[in-house]
Amino acid sequence: xxxxxxxxxxxxxxxxxxxxxxxxxxxxxxxxxxxxxxxxxxxxxxxxxxxxxxxxxxxxxxxxxxxxxxxxxxxxxxxxxxxxxxxxxxxxxxxxxxxxxxxxxxxxxxxxxxxxxxxxxxxxxxxxxxxxxxxxxxxxxxxxxxxxxxxxxxxxxxxxxxxxxxxxxxxxxxxxxxxxxxxxxxxxxxxxxxxxxxxxxxxxxxxxxxxxxxxxxxxxxxxxxxxxxxxxxxxxxxxxxxxxxxxxxxxxxxxxxxxxxxxxxxxxxxxxxxxxxxxxxx
Amino acid sequence: xxxxxxxxxxxxxxxxxxxxxxxxxxxxxxxxxxxxxxxxxxxxxxxxxxxxxxxxxxxxxxxxxxxxxxxxxxxxxxxxxxxxxxxxxxxxxxxxxxxxxxxxxxxxxxxxxxxxxxxxxxxxxxxxxxxxxxxxxxxxxxxxxxxxxxxxxxxxxxxxxxxxxxxxxxxxxxxxxxxxxxxxxxxxxxxxxxxxxxxxxxxxxxxxxxxxxxxxxxxxxxxxxxxxxxxxxxxxxxxxxxxxxxxxxxxxxxxxxxxxxxxxxxxxxxxxxxxxxxxxxxxxxxxxxxxxxxxxxxxxxxxxxxxxxxxxxxxxxxxxxxxxxxxxxxxxxxxxxxxxxxxxxxxxxxxxxxxxxxxxxxxxxxxxxxxxxxxxxxxxxxxxxxxxxxxxxxxxxxxxxxxxxxxxxxxxxxxxxxxxxxxxxxxxxxxxxxxxxxxxxxxxxxxxxxxxxxxxxxxxxxxxxxxxxxxxxxxxxxxxxxx
Numbered sequence: 001x002x003x004x005x006x007x008x009x010x011x012x013x014x015x016x017x018x019x020x021x022x023x024x025x026x027x028x029x030x031x032x033x034x035x036x037x038x039x040x041x042x043x044x045x046x047x048x049x050x051x052x053x054x055x056x057x058x059x060x061x062x063x064x065x066x067x068x069x070x071x072x073x074x075x076x077x078x079x080x081x082x083x084x085x086x087x088x089x090x091x092x093x094x095x096x097x098x099x100x101x102x103x104x105x106x107x108x109x110x111x112x113x114x115x116x117x118x119x120x121x122x123x124x125x126x127x128x129x130x131x132x133x134x135x136x137x138x139x140x141x142x143x144x145x146x147x148x149x150x151x152x153x154x155x156x157x158x159x160x161x162x163x164x165x166x167x168x169x170x171x172x173x174x175x176x177x178x179x180x181x182x183x184x185x186x187x188x189x190x191x192x193x194x195x196x197x198x199x200x201x202x203x204x205x206x207x208x209x210x211x212x213x214x215x216x217x218x219x220x221x222x223x224x225x226x227x228x229x230x231x232x233x234x235x236x237x238x239x240x241x242x243x244x245x246x247x248x249x250x251x252x253x254x255x256x257x258x259x260x261x262x263x264x265x266x267x268x269x270x271x272x273x274x275x276x277x278x279x280x281x282x
Numbered sequence: 283x284x285x286x287x288x289x290x291x292x293x294x295x296x297x298x299x300x301x302x303x304x305x306x307x308x309x310x311x312x313x314x315x316x317x318x319x320x321x322x323x324x325x326x327x328x329x330x331x332x333x334x335x336x337x338x339x340x341x342x343x344x345x346x347x348x349x350x351x352x353x354x355x356x357x358x359x360x361x362x363x364x365x366x367x368x369x370x371x372x373x374x375x376x377x378x379x380x381x382x383x384x385x386x387x388x389x390x391x392x393x394x395x396x397x398x399x400x401x402x403x404x405x406x407x408x409x410x411x412x413x414x415x416x417x418x419x420x421x422x423x424x425x426x427x428x429x430x431x432x433x434x435x436x437x438x439x440x441x442x443x444x445x446x447x448x449x450x451x452x453x454x455x456x457x458x459x460x461x462x463x464x465x466x467x468x469x470x471x472x473x474x475x476x477x478x479x480x481x482x483x484x485x486x487x488x489x490x491x492x493x494x495x496x497x498x499x500x501x502x503x504x505x506x507x508x509x510x511x512x513x514x515x516x517x518x519x520x521x522x523x524x525x526x527x528x529x530x531x532x533x534x535x536x537x538x539x540x541x542x543x544x545x546x547x548x549x550x551x552x553x554x555x556x557x558x559x560x561x562x563x564x565x566x567x568x569x570x571x572x573x574x575x576x577x578x579x580x581x582x583x584x585x586x587x588x589x590x591x592x593x594x595x596x597x598x599x600x601x602x603x604x605x606x607x608x609x610x611x612x613x614x615x616x617x618x619x620x621x622x623x624x625x626x627x628x629x630x631x632x633x634x635x636x637x638x639x640x641x642x643x644x645x646x647x648x649x650x651x652x653x654x655x656x657x658x659x660x661x662x663x664x665x666x667x668x669x670x671x672x673x674x675x676x677x678x679x680x681x682x683x684x685x686x687x688x689x690x691x692x693x694x695x696x697x698x699x700x701x702x703x704x705x706x707x708x709x710x711x712x713x714x715x716x717x718x719x720x721x722x723x724x725x726x727x728x729x730x731x732x733x734x735x736x737x738x739x740x741x742x743x744x745x746x747x748x749x750x751x752x753x754x755x756x757x758x759x760x761x762x763x764x765x
Contacts, residue, residue: 174355
């Protein structure tokens with residue numbers, strides 16, 4: 001009995017320590033998507049070291065080329081957190097938990113830009129691109145996919161047959177490249193990426209021309225898998241929100257071309273939800 | 283106009299040499315340039331083929347998934363990197379799908395996606411026709427000269443499934459630029475070679491031609507009877523040309539000898555004929571002359587002649603004696619006692635001529651190596667020496683010097699006289715030994731004729747030379763048997 005009791009205590013202890021190892025000691029894995037405007041490996045690495053110091057735990061960033069891959073990893077619990085787009089957040093509603101919303105120009109919003117090659121001085125609306133080649137960013141991107149399709153559906157066009165051909169570049173930046181190069185005659189990109197590249201790589205941004213801007217959408221959020229413990233969730237959220245108030249954090253934010261993070265509300269993304277209802281999940 | 287083949291060797295040898303050098307240099311340069319162009323082109327095609335092969339492999343999955351952007355990134359990567367002026371880098375890369383529509387293109391502005399390439403002008407129509415001719419799986423190249431481009435087409439195939447064709451287009455401008463840089467270098471080297479070889483050729487050609495031309499001119503002169511020696515040191519090498527020069531010199535010597543010989547023979551024959559004629563005449567005159575003198579003698583012995591008749595006979599007799607003397611002088615005959623010529627005779631001559639030398643104020647130097655009698659008839663040798671030396675004294679300038687040499691040389695007696703004074707004209711020298719030709723107003727003009735007759739009768743030789751104010755007579759007499 002005594003032995004059995006001892007064994008029980010041992011088993012409990014072992015289980016607790018094993019859980020601790022998963023929850024507290026192992027590396028935190030954060031998924032990244034092409035939401036990040038530029039290939040800012042250096043600032044991301046510095047951000048990772050910043051997090052490690054703040055959390056006193058190893059942090060890993062996991063890069064994936066498409067939203068869906070990141071989402072799959074998140075749903076398979078291979079990731080703890082991810083910086084995704086607003087559209088997958090809505091698409092996989094309930095399967096992820098809103099962690100933080102970046103502030104861009106002081107507000108948690110961004111837009112979709114309809115762009116054409118700079119040489120094209122005639123196009124003034126999406127409707128004029130009928131029968132042309134169009135570059136999408138990612139099938140799970142709002143500003144780079146859902147928005148133009150929604151606008152077409154709104155105007156009574158069939159988004160699947162409006163363009164002669166469409167293709168995905170799996171990156172907002174590459175949509176800009178494809179348009180600037182003339183591979184596509186039109187494209188849709190995140191305003192955050194376009195604005196950021198106008199500062200960092202002006203020759204690329206200037207190779208394109210903004211035809212129209214969409215209404216504002218909630219900024220691509222950082223999300224957590226639902227199984228992340230409350231404590232850890234709060235710790236991580238606190239870390240992000242706190243970045244605005246210390247110098248190192250502000251420096252990192254500046255280089256990421258955002259102003260900070262807020263906790264945010266899922267209702268920020270209601271507009272995307274409505275658009276998705278119109279266009280359908282495809 | 284003269285044919286270039288008729289030009290002088292002076293021009294022809296350097297010109298032909300230069301032409302050969304230029305043609306050879308051009309031929310070598312051209313072949314090197316063609317080789318260089320082919321090398322550059324073959325480098326380009328092989329590099330483009332290997333690029334095409336690699337790209338086609340990576341493009342297959344992108345095309346299979348209709349991933350336009352990935353495919354675009356793949357071909358864009360092939361256009362970057364390396365040096366800016368990389369000749370091997372394609373100017374344009376595009377992929378055609380199975381319907382020959384543009385799947386992707388590195389220059390979408392000029393060759394947009396989905397465009398039917400057949401509609402993009404003759405260049406692409408011909409290209410597509412060429413691609414369609416053989417749907418093999420090999421990388422192939424095509425050059426459309428009109429468009430200054432080289433096209434390399436690689437089928438995008440995996441396990442026999444054909445998705446389209448990758449075409450890399452290379453501008454010939456870059457190819458030509460590289461070729462021109464090679465060509466300019468080649469041209470520079472060619473010019474340096476020409477700059478070295480042409481002057482050498484010109485120098486050597488003239489060096490060979492100038493002596494040949496001189497030789498030719500001399501031979502032409504020779505053919506026209508003006509054989510003359512070439513300038514010494516004209517050509518000093520021992521090659522065929524050098525031997526030709528030697529042969530020419532020998533030929534000139536031979537011809538001059540022969541000319542001299544011919545002249546001598548003609549002169550000797552002429553003198554012999556004159557001798558025979560004069561001897562004949564002398565005999566014919568001497569016979570009646572003797573009769574006439576006897577008759578006159580008889581006439582005088584007869585008494586009863588008046589003074590005037592005797593005076594007339596006497597005058598006729600003197601005239602006849604003079605004729606007799608002259609005729610006898612022409613008939614040179616060995617007369618008198620046969621005595622050998624001795625050193626004393628030399629002394630005698632000196633004595634006999636002393637009065638004349640004083641009269642003419644001339645110094646006479648007789649150089650003799652005769653120490654004992656020589657086997658020649660003294661009267662004849664004395665006659666020769668007297669005549670020649672007397673002539674020399676009389677022809678000499680006032681206060682001049684006359685040299686007379688009497689030497690035994692081998693089996694010959696050599697007599698030589700030399701005096702200064704007026705040069706005897708060559709046309710007179712030729713007839714000097716004929717009777718009545720003397721160069722002087724005094725004398726009967728038979729002195730040298732007599733000398734000549736004696737010398738030829740003794741089988742000797744005589745020659746006269748007058749040049750530059752010096753007149754020389756040379757006599758060779760073969761020694762006979764002692765008396």
